[in-house]
Amino acid sequence: MKLNKLIYILTIPVLMAVSCKKFLDIKPKGVIIAESLGDFEGVLNSELIVNPFGQNNLIIYSTDDLNDASLNLQGQTSPKGNTYFWVEYINNSSVRPDYWADLYNTIANLNVVTEGVLSATDGTDQQKKQLYAEAMVAKTFNYFHLLSFFAPAYNKATANIDYGLPYVNTTDVSKDTPARLTLQAMYDQLINDIVAAIPDLPETNINNTRVTKGAAYGMLARIYMSMGDYVNAEKYADLILGSGKAKIVNYGAYTTGQLPATNSSPEELWVRYSYNMTFSYSNELLSKYDLNNDLRIRLLATKKNDGTYSYSNFQAYNPNRGITYAEIFLDKAECLARSGDINGALNIVNNTIRKNRFLAAQYTALTASTPEAALTAVLEERRRELAFKGLRWIDMKRLDREGRMPAVKRMSKDGTAVLTTLAPGSSAYTFQIPLMVQSFNVNMPLNKR
Template sequence: MKTIKTNLFLVSIGILIGFLSSCNNFLEVKPKGIIIPDKIEDYEGMLFSQQMTLAFPPELLYTTDDFFDLYDEHNRSTQANSYYWRPGLDPNELTPPVIWGPYYTLIYHCNVIINQVPGTSNGSDSQKQQLIAEAKVNRASAYFHLLTAFAKAYDPQTAASLPGVPLVSSTNVTDAIPQRATLQEVVDLILNDTESAVEHLPKVNKNGYRVTQKAALGLLTRVYLYLGNYEKSLIFADRTLANPHTLVDYNDYEDVYELPEEEVGPECVWMQGSSDYSVPLFMLYSEDLKSYYNSNDLRYFLFSSTNNNGIFYVSPAGRSNLGISYPEIYLSKAEALARAGKVSEALEIVNSLRKKRILKAAYTDLSAGNKEEALKIVLAERRRELAFKGPRWMDMKRLDRENRMPTVQRIDPSNGKVMATLAPGSKQYTFQIPARVQQFNRGIILNEE
């Protein structure tokens, strides 16, 4: 009974439900919940399922200082819990876990591909290697997002002793679920799987959601930046930027709906969407975020509109990309250069992007007199460019690690009441293991509150 109860960890996060809701006719669901695709094409279809392509949790946007809303202090929805940085994001153990659930569903998909593709009856070795490589990169990305939510910010001095998240490799839901691996063990898997996958990936794939070489390289750029390994981040940024690409010049557009769809646009490195189609559409700009823009910034002109609640985000037609874009890679490279003291090179990259974002008649190059000044410019530009794009919570967490995050508050504008505070170094930067997961895994290590 104990093993069966423990294995409800997977069931509780909706893995089987997710599979059943997304399966095509080729999927056979056996009584024990083991899913057996038949052909190489079937596994390829799994890579384009909603659970694989639309897994980004909107809660990782609600937590950021980019976002403002008017949640009542008694509201215990996952949205309000995220917004107010409450330790438990889910209201109770009956609620399917946000963030944790979608990403472990994705991980299960990936494990099916990784474990079962080698034994499929058709397909060439190179086809099989590609599908396995795509699954490994998708899984690595999922583990990375889980770490940003449920583990402390990475510090190489402590990562080997701090809990990360469970590393699940089995595709049999009757197997016992492992305890939380260390933060370092999860990071090692993310890096090893992604780096080893690159050589087996295509340069171009069937659509923007499918993994390519540039997607894996972009993920490595992001992960190494989060880890504080700026030399490695710079290496992978350069490798990503070696792929053919262009930056969109916002001066050429008068309306956001004229912009290219993000999935097929020239700035897309890896398309990842949210299951909530409205995210980040209609999300309100925080006062702090608004202070970063001026009237000549075309990002604010194109990507904002007004309703009775305030200034809200608008996006081009189609789904918003919450994955990786070339502007993010540019800014990661600029940050790595600034931290290395290469001030002029860092600012050259920032200005090459700003020329495409600032009204031509008002544009002037930015300059910096020293390393710290350059870094502040880069980080401010990153805030403007990547607002509502996905990486902000990751950025807040890594910047807090080095004491670069100010106190963030949620304030009721009607009366000035402070509804919640995220202080520097706060334990609220790490969310608690979901209540439903705790219910079926009584021995799981919990985070400090």
């Protein structure tokens, strides 16, 4: 069955044939026919597009930000438990791999836009080109997060032989499953898609879930940071910061529960929602905060009776896994530190981030006398600022590639026994292709584990 005019919408259920390949286990939530510009724009505004993770926060469960104090994951073989202990994501071929399927399902919906919007029955050529460009950039977000979970960290020396993932650019599920591209080809494709889209993107859009030039620059900065290409990462961070739109909220002006809503916060450059959840801080992460004075603890954390802290998103609307201005400022600071500009790096960390995260009487500036010390300071501030935002696993992988990640241990609840260890350079930094996907695509190469 060819799907070139079908759009999958959450609210309109439909029974739909799947291909003989059962391609990528994409199970559409619903379908309508799209013809007008408004139809295609409705897809870009739909919950399925702006909340591509569904109820999945698995990329947080894999990180060293988290401990098991309130999750009861020990002994579980659930996707959360398996991810937390870095074993096979789903070890049952009859269980739908939601993280994989939901992100690919969103790509399938965006493909409907890219295949059809240029032939929409109304609208100007520029309006059509803009929606096409928005859909192309939105797809790169999904592909990048799939790569972060199911492909190895980018390494220039091996990227031409390492496996990426299937790149799907059609809605025709009767076609064969695409082969896994090399990691180099995959990254090249995503970068080229974004760069080609930029001329047709607006400077501003109707809300912060829609793509702008700034959102595209932010995705390029995120991708280049993950590749260790800090020259290009800084280039695109500069394009955002030079716009004059980048803002950091002063937490001193707020109390718990009063931070700006995700859909209106000036800190959010581009929003990709995820579901609200509560997470327990790992002791290692917690040790990096000034627990008495850091407003990120006061506003975003709750101290429990057992002395542990839990993180909750107290903003109205669900948390953002997209691009924030804080991420971009920290990208810039890290690039400066890596190039030896100690003062420039610390100026951003201190005067842009930290002064807005402490009351004036409690603020202390970070100092460093060498580029390496400045880089350490920036990376630790990045941990504090971006905790539980969906970026730590991506950072862990690139830092492990550089030899900067220590072993990460999962401890028993009483803290007396090491249950498993994620060692430096471990193949467990790459999760295996889900079993259900393997069963539908028996010739798909698997990851080294």
